[in-house]
Amino acid sequence: MSTIAFIGLGIMGAPMAGHLVDAGHTVVGYNRSQGAIDTLVSRGGKGATSVADAVAEAEVVITMVPDSPDVLGVALGEDGIYANAKPGTLHIDMSTIRPDVAVQLAEAGSERGIRVIDAPVSGGEAGAKEAILSIMVGGADDDVAAATPYLEVVGKTIVHVGPAGSGQTVKAANQLIVAGNYELVAEAIVLLRAYGVDAEAGLKALAGGLAGSTVLNRKGASMLAGDFKPGFRIDLHHKDMGIILESARAKGVAIPLGSVTAQLIGSLRAQGDGGLDHSALLRGVERLSGQEVSGS
Structure with a gap:
């Protein structure tokens, strides 16, 4: 079992984080609204006060936020993932963003010793709740292989479609x-x-x-x-x-x-x-x- 930081507990992120808790992982959640964090804690997860706090001890970081600027903010900011996560941490971005931004994140993560894959999903709220999402994955073979056990908790169809940016x-x-x-x-x-x-x-x-x-x-x-x-x-x-x-x-x-x-x-x-x-x-x-x- 792993310690997973889950950033973004919205309509999609909340049930996905919940499934990872149910699978036995330690899930530390962070969201802009405290209510979503409290809901995760009530399900058996843990809450964080910031992105830096969430990722400090994590082996895996999953982001599920609305848009490219949001992912860049939580990944590259001073309080962000790459400045505060341990080298070797696996960052799985499951947001839907621009393909070129996914490539930018992979390059920035590599410079900090962070392994990055893009793994956007399809299936909507129902798919997230039922853990039957389709997940299209871009990234290096070894990193995708490392991420697959976590993706299998929240999705049914997981396909590695190519290098960084391909998933997007x-x-x-x-x-x-x-x-x-x-x-x-x-x-x-x-x-x-x-x-x-x-x-x-x-x-x-x-x-x-x-x-x-x-x-x-x-x-x-x-x-x-x-x-x-x-x-x-x-x-x-x-x-x-x-x-x-x-x-x-x-x-x-x-x-x-x-x-x-x-x-x-x-x-x-x-x-x-x-x-x-x-x-x-x-x-x-x-x-x-x-x-x-x-x-x-």
């Missing part, structure tokens, strides 16, 4: 597909309803054929019910679409459908829906169609 590139591709899938499911729901079709029955039929997807299976019913409690917020998917557009532009890759979807997500956010689940793309289609908006 695959995650960008994941977010591109997921965004497009949500948008098309939303459009299908609005179309079904416009023709008076039983939308629940219609989605059941669609889920059994080539149109079937995890989005349909996990979110179809809640979309029909107008339940957009956030498992993954529009605000965060908006951030991810920015990563996708920037990454595609850097390599001269055309993503026409992705670009349109990014605009639709940005529009939804501008209309005040940024705190809702990304399945709330349904609300955007309803507005464009002049229909009553779900969940309002």
Whole structure:
């Protein structure tokens, strides 16, 4: 069993840290809000007063924070991981950030004797709670092998996809597909309803054929019910679409459908829906169609 510092106890991080506690590890958690730390402690973990405090005795550090600047802050700051962790510590960044920032972290960690891998996840809140996340991993072979036992506690599908930054590139591709899938499911729901079709029955039929997807299976019913409690917020998917557009532009890759979807997500956010689940793309289609908006 290992001592693990877990930085970022939000919607995804909290259940992941809890699974590591349940597996028998000593988990020292830190979060900007004290309530999340208290919840981890009540589950059997320990609390820290700062990032430096959390990582001081850790063999493994896991970060699960919102964006590239957040990871850079907790990793490179004076109170951060690389200035305070012991040489040889393994840093597993499970946030979704820019691929070039993941490479920057790996290089900075190497200079301090810290082993760094990028291991972003897919599966949302439900996947985190059920410990069935898909994890796409970038980094050196030995470091990925060392991280795998911890990743197996929180995930079901763990794939080493290449060197540092590769995990984040695959995650960008994941977010591109997921965004497009949500948008098309939303459009299908609005179309079904416009023709008076039983939308629940219609989605059941669609889920059994080539149109079937995890989005349909996990979110179809809640979309029909107008339940957009956030498992993954529009605000965060908006951030991810920015990563996708920037990454595609850097390599001269055309993503026409992705670009349109990014605009639709940005529009939804501008209309005040940024705190809702990304399945709330349904609300955007309803507005464009002049229909009553779900969940309002």
